Structures are given as structure tokens and as C-alpha cells.
Amino acid sequence: MNRSHKVIILGALAWLAAVSPAGAQSKAWDILREIVLVPGVSGHEGPVADFLRSRLPAGLKSERDAMNNVWFTVGSGRPHLLFVAHSDELGWVVDSITPDGRVRVKSGGGILPQTVEARPVRIHTGRGDVSGIVSPRPGYDERTPPDEAQEAPFTADRFEIYLGVATEADARALGVAEGDTVTAKKFLTDFAPGLMATRAVDDRAGCAALLDAALRLRPETIKGRTITFAWDVQEETGLSGAAELAKTLKPDYVFAIDTFVSTDSPLESKRLAHLPVGKGAVLRAIDSSNITPKTQILKALAIARKRGIPVQVGNSRGGNDGSVFLAGGAVDIPLSWPGSYAHSLIEKIDRRDLEALTNLILALVSDWK
């Protein structure tokens, strides 16, 4: 055995000791399949915060603020590493109820409106969930296509959600009220074991990976560094949760965990972001909100390689919560998985990528200097 082999083996043993007792198996996939179904439209993440806190080990003293940001910190000293995933999902908010009992929503949503036309949704009321159908646009069933130039775009502010009732009073009797949130009904497409597509993988996969890492973490082994894991809110509507955290947390490095918008799809140009699903976690070097210095990417890549963790590097679009901490002096190194069909009902993810992401988080906790 030569010296370099010894170094690798000792390093691996040290890493295993730091992250988990007896190499605990990743539970990230099972966590994802649960947490993806928990409703949490931006600004209404309470149920997700409840879920997270109920699953965090009792020994990790987590905090929760009024916005429903959840976080815990272990260790002490510098550097301070912050790992953050956002707990909110895309969806709508009830704006009004029409006299004939249809529900209207506020504009926005972040999902192509066409993909929820004539599709089921769930309204999360104070008395439980109520099912509805987004009415197809008037005249959808004409034999000839409407003149696109004449037709108003099908946008969220044209949604009329049908509940099976005919009056406003009946809709209210179901518990529906202004301010309730609305999400698309979620369906898990299982392509194969460990390979699925559904709504809200963005960013519940990040949440699941971070929670799994928290469950495998051995805080007592963390010396000479501060580690914070955070699940923040309202990323999709302007990084507001991260901004709130940034008032008190001053990390040196922030690892934002969020979707890498992959072009691994038949409709996309392969000019950029062509990181295949199933080929490992992702270092999201450049996006619309942050440019990670290449030196930092190489540093993270070296740690991953040392551990045998499959990692891809790419540039794409979209923003991430870590960018909020740039002004405070942090370096943002976003971590990810290759996600086809981002912001859709069919966000695709591979278990191997998710577990590689969890392992990458734990490796960075252990080895980042």
C-alpha cells in the first residue's frame, strides 16, 4: 500500500465517522417522496416547517422564525458554512369566489398555465383540502382552432376553478376563502425504482437531501468550524426567506441546494446545461444570480472525487438563495441535481443523483476548508 492509498483510506474513514454511525443508509429518496406531497406555497410554508422539525434529530436544537424559516447550527469557529434549501413551492392564492361558485386566483404561479388547464388542483383551506378542476378556456372544444392572435393568453388570472358547486355560498360552505393556497394535484410518475417525476421536486429534493444529511450528521465530530443547515421560505417569490436569514447569519461559504435546470430533454437545445439525469450531483457554477469562482468549483470537485461521489459541473439559468449572502461577504457555491422539466408538473429526478447530493453535502461539511 503506498502513501496516497493510505491517505485516501484514512480520509474515507474519517469522513464516515463524521457523517454517520456505521455508514447509515441514505433516506433521502423516501423523505423526498413524502415531503414532496406536503403543501407549502410561497408564504405558506408552515406545513413543511412542521414536517422538517418533526423529522430533525432531537439533539439538534433547531430554530424557527415567524416566516417559517427553520435552521440549526452546530460546531464553532471559522469557517462558517451555510447549507440552505428552500421549502416553498409554486402555486396560487385564492383571490375571489364568483357568484356561481368558481374560484379565481391571483396572477402568477410560476408554472405554465396551459399545463394545469382542465387539470385537478387542491385548495388548502383552514378546514382541510378541497379538490377542484381548473376550467378549460371557453370554447376549448370548438372543432377549429381559435385564431391565436385574437385569443387572450391563458394565464392564471383567467383560471376559474370548478369545485362541483353552483353558488358562492356553497363554495364557502366547503371552507374555501380568499387567501387559501392552491397547488396542482400531485401525481408521482415512477419510471422505474429510483426514478420519478412529479411536481415540487424543486426544491423538496434539496430539502430532502439536507434533512437526510442532518440525520446522518454527527455534530460532536465537527471541530474548528461552524455548520448551519437551513430550510428557508419564499425563494420562488424573491428570495425573501434567505434575506431574513442573512440579517443574522454571516457565513463565509453558502451552499444553496436547488434545482439545476438541465437540458436533458428532447425539446431543449444542448448548447448549455446538458447534464444528464442519473449521472450524479451538480455543482451549479453559473446561473442568473451567481457566478462561483472556478477555483471554488475545482475545490469542491476535488473533495467529491476524493470520496468517489459522482458530480457534474454546469451552467444554467435561474437564481438561488445563496446569492443573497454575497453582499455579506460569503462565497456562493450552489449544489444541485440535474433536473429535467423544471417548474412543471413532471420535474424529473434520479435517486442516485439525490443520494450523491447528500453525500456531497456531508463531504463538504467534513472536508471544506
Add this chain to the structure above:
Amino acid sequence: MAHRMTRTLALAAGLAWMAAAVEATDVKTLTKELFAVPSTTGNEDMLAAKIRGLLPKGVAVEEDGLGTIAVRFGGAPGPILILAALDGYGHIVSGITPEGYLTLDRPVPPPHARFDAFLLGQPVVISTARGPVQGVIAQPALHLLTQERRRTLVEGFSLENAYVDIAVRSEKEARAKGIEILDAVTYPAVLTELAGEHWAGPVLGLKAAASGLIAVTESLAGRSGGEEVIIAWAAQTKFMARGRGARPAVGAMRAKTKWQPKRTIVIDVISAGKGDGFPFPGGGPVLIRSKDEPSALRKAVEAAAAAVGAPLQLVTAPDAPMALPFGGPDAEAVTLALPVRFLHTPSEVVAIQDLKALRDILERFLQTGGGK
């Protein structure tokens, strides 16, 4: 004595209520059973097999080469035909790309211009000979969507840019999953229960109507006397015969030729809010008349509805392709339809009370001689 009579009456009422409750449960259960089974024109075999399995034990099932199935209840020559469709609108696998994506076609023209557009970004199920395979219809990622791509890939979405992603990397891998050309591609059978016993789901109207007929066969099992009754579920009702003039549905045309019915009730679906009667789910089954003239058959259906206390909505409309073959100088036909909201979308809405009323009307109609 009075006390005992009161108890007996209460018990009888309780039993009657329980019987009614069991019946009501059955029609819903039947609908759920059929709802789970895909069926598109040319791929009706799975639904036909499911219906066969749900029919009363001991009834002989007839089948034709296209996949139509029927049961015959003996009696005096007639016959009375009650006919529903077996096939819904859907898609088929038309090709596999070298990268393993599936391309799509339709076996029949779409029911409306936006039919294919509903596929964008949706989960689907491919029914292969080796079982269902789950997939999704690719959509562009929102973050990478330019105005030009939005125009072509979203607003202009069509089968030309519809690809089914089944998470494989090659044609070989796709075939290894059992995928073959012509496999049916449908939306997953996800049922959404709305308020007021309104149910929603893909191709739900067709499945509900077909389940109503299964319930009717249960009431006919063991029947003796009366006129011969044929209950049929026809394949290829969305495919129209070629030729000039009115084009009947192929499945209906063959049913006419095979059984030569004197009286026919076509069980169909009708879009809510369409036609002169503006029918709506929950308002009762819809009696569609091709002309506003009374006929013995129509009167018998109306009388049956009145007898069971079922509301009936009326619409005057030209015969649909399902009904076209059955008119004539010595034959009568009417169409009784379930009103369906959002017809031919991924979320067809049906009122369960309409389905129960449809079943009750048909049972009563047949009990009272079928309008002879």
C-alpha cells in the same frame, strides 16, 4: 302488537335503505373499476375484458372481430338494443426515436382543436403487452423559455413536438420495457372527487356510461319472458365510416347490421352547456332527440324516468355518429346521454346522481316492456 309492527316496518325500511345504499355503492364501484382501465379506438381489448369480468356470472358474452362485446337476454324476437361505447379518444405510440423518446399519433381525428394541446407536460401511461409503462410528455423548462420558444413549443404545441419521456436512453431500452408501435397512450387514471358527488377524470363520461350498462345487466340476469334485449359495448365508435354524406360510427354501423334492432337506445355523453337544453351534470340524463316529434320509444323512456322519479334533460340535436345507423322507417332510436362537464379534456366531470338515474331509467324501461 303495534310495537312489533312498528319494529317490522322500521326493519323493512332499514333493509330497503341498505339495499339502495348497496346499489348506489355498486354503480360507483363499477365506475371506478372501469375508470382504471385504458381504452382507445383499436385498443379496446383491456376494457372489454374488464367488463366481461364484471358481468353477472353465467351470461354468455358475444364478441365481434373489432372487439365489440354484448350480452343477450332471451325473449320474444325484437330485439331491443342498448348500446354504449367501448373506446375513448386517446393516442398511440407511432415511433421510437434513437434516444428512446416515443412519438405519438391518434387513431382517429381529435374531438376538438385543443385535444392534443392538453398533453403538454403531463404524466401518461403506455399500455404495453407486458403491462403499463409510466412516462411524461416533455415540456420546455420555464427558465430557458424564450418568447420564440414559447410561441412554438407552448402556444403551438402539437403532436409534431410531443415526445414521451419514459426515462430510457435508446430505442433498445424502450423496447426492452415492452414498448411497441400502436400501444395506447392515455392519462393516468387519477380520479378527483369534487363536491356534491361530482367526479372528475380522463374519459370518465365513457367509463361511467359503460358501467351503467353493467348495472343494468345485473338487473336483467335471471329475467324470463319479455322481449329480447341486447346490451352491447361497441368498439370503434370514434371512427367514422368513409364515404359521402353522413358518416356513422363504424362500431355502431356493425351493431345495426349484426342485430337489426327494432328499438335502440344509444348511451352516449354530451357536453354540458351545449345544445338547446343547456344540459348540466346533476340535472339528470339527457334525452337527445333528432327532431321534435314524439315517438313510442321516446315516450317510453320519458315514462320510465317519471316512474323512477329521475329528472330528464331534453336536447334537440342531429343524430351523433353513434346513433346514425339506427333510424329508419321501421326502427326507432333515441340517445340517452350523460351530461359531462369539460368533455374530452383530462378532467371530464360527471355527476354520480345522473349515472344512478340513467341506470334506474333503463332498468324501469326494460321492466315495463321496452316501449313496445
